[in-house]
Amino acid sequence: MxxxxxxxxxxxxxxxxxxxxxxxxxxxxxxxxxxxxxxxxxxxxxxxxxxxxxxxxxxxxxxxxxxxxxxxxxxxxxxxxxxxxxxxxxxxxxxxxxxxxxxxxxxxxxxxxxxxxxxxxxxxxxWYLAESRAFFAVRAAGWDRKFGDDLPAYAMAVETAAPRPGDLALDVGCGTGRALPALAAAVGPGGRVLGLDLTPAMLRAARDAGRDEVADLVIADARRLPVPDAAAGVVFAAGLVHHLPSPSAGLTELARVTRPGGKLLIFHPTGRAALAARHGRKLGPDETLDREILTPLLAGAGWHLTRYEDQEDHFLALAERIRAQ
Ligand SMILES: C[S@@+](CC[C@H](N)C(=O)[O-])C[C@H]1O[C@@H](n2cnc3c(N)ncnc32)[C@H](O)[C@@H]1O
Missing domain, CATH: 3.40.50 (Rossmann fold)
Known part of the structure; x- marks a missing residue:
């Protein structure tokens, strides 16, 4: 190599x-x-x-x-x-x-x-695909060891998105699949869960953790999802949106695959300020997940923001797919 x-x-x-x-x-x-x-x-x-x-x-x-x-x-x-x-x-x-x-x-x-x-x-x-994969590939094997105790936060986040029994739920940028068990429990045996991620090493770690038993794992780019229009009831995106080269194009693609009235949950098990501090940074005024920036970004992509929480121990933004006029 x-x-x-x-x-x-x-x-x-x-x-x-x-x-x-x-x-x-x-x-x-x-x-x-x-x-x-x-x-x-x-x-x-x-x-x-x-x-x-x-x-x-x-x-x-x-x-x-x-x-x-x-x-x-x-x-x-x-x-x-x-x-x-x-x-x-x-x-x-x-x-x-x-x-x-x-x-x-x-x-x-x-x-x-x-x-x-x-x-x-x-x-x-x-360079985007190869370098994103390189960035996450070396982190995949140790991901759950490092962040594993966040699982209850993921279950809480899935509850907020409230997938319906029978829904198709997508976890886009699923990584090692920490949200997949909660999503699968929520949609029940009549539903289906897809975990999609760009980095093969992340999906291998998801499989090693047994998460392929509750969801189908698919290598896919969030900017071009292999999912038909309006198919999903819920899209879960944890730690994804700010990694996308164009958050607005990414949110538009997430809207394309979601049915009118369906939900998008943007989540992180750490608040924005705490996460920036962990990376040795201070939050700037122009960050994608800032409420003032995210609200119009979501609206322009076909979503209506219904809930926004940025606390020490989690970040979440819940949005509803706007129904066609
Ligand atoms: C910060 S990690 C979060 C993983 C997981 N959602 C979690 O919360 O543990 C971001 C994940 O998004 C994936 N990713 C980054 N860009 C992506 C893209 N364009 N399409 C699909 N997945 C992407 C990475 O491979 C990585 O697994």
Whole structure:
């Protein structure tokens, strides 16, 4: 299997080579990681590009480890300059990220994962699937060990969505399937539950946990669900919506597969502020799940928000599929 670092640097080299001559500046990461990453990136450029099309690949590190005064903040952006920012433990909320055209999750230097590429450099479709899968695949096996005691919260959330006996219930971005037993109990033997997820490793973990006994597990992208129009009574989406490249397009697709009057439950077993703090961030004003942002986003996608709770120990937004006029 190719090294992950190689997959990432080869992709960046492929995207950046045609744009040369170019200076690529890498910043962020922990303990000299930027310089090491820059060296690997330089190696990934084809020899011809190394000889004349790429001026330099520099590894810089901000005075405070990139946290508040990243090198990227003092350099001027320019058409022939690309900023690459590594998110690491000491740079998780790094300000340098704001001006980077490429952001890489670098918490595990053995497993870097691309989290953002400016659309002018590469269409998201070229990297989104592979990198999302890479991000979640390494987390799949330990997911339930890490978060397993949240199960009662999932049962409570399913109760809020109130699936009807006989319904088709979807858990989109089901991960290891923590909501599936509660969904299956609610729809009963006459109903059906589908757990859909992009990451095969997550569905394998769901199967290993025996959740294939209560639901069908399907590899699928939330942006193009293999489900007919208006088929579902309830759609459950825990920890999914803010991961989608276009939340509005994702919510529209969830609306397509839901019957009029059907429910969508957006859930997380941790409140938004607590979750941001866990990731070393503060909540910003422009977050998708902020009530002021989510309400019109849902309305534009065919949903009416009926309940919104953002507490220390959970987040939930319940919406109803708007009936056709
Ligand atoms: C934060 S995890 C939550 C997993 C699970 N719902 C839970 O609450 O334990 C997000 C899940 O969404 C999946 N995912 C991310 N983007 C997706 C997409 N476009 N389509 C389907 N699943 C996606 C990931 O593979 C991952 O399993």
């Amino acid at each position: 190719p090294e992950r670092i190689h997959e990432v640097t080869a992709f960046l080299a492929e995207v950046l080579t045609p744009r040369a001559p170019l200076t690529v500046i890498v910043d962020g990461g922990d303990h000299g990681a930027a310089a090491r990453f820059a060296a690997r990136l330089a190696e990934a450029f084809p020899p011809s590009a190394r000889a004349w099309t790429v001026d330099a690949v520099l590894g810089l590190s901000g005075p405070s480890g990139g946290r508040s005064d990243s090198a990227l903040n003092v350099l001027e952006p320019a058409a022939d300059r690309v900023f690459v920012y590594l998110r690491g433990r000491s740079t998780a909320n790094g300000e340098g990220e704001r001006r980077a055209q490429v952001v890489i999750d670098h918490h595990d230097p053995q497993w870097p994962v691309i989290r953002h590429v400016h659309p002018r450099l590469a269409d998201r479709e070229r």
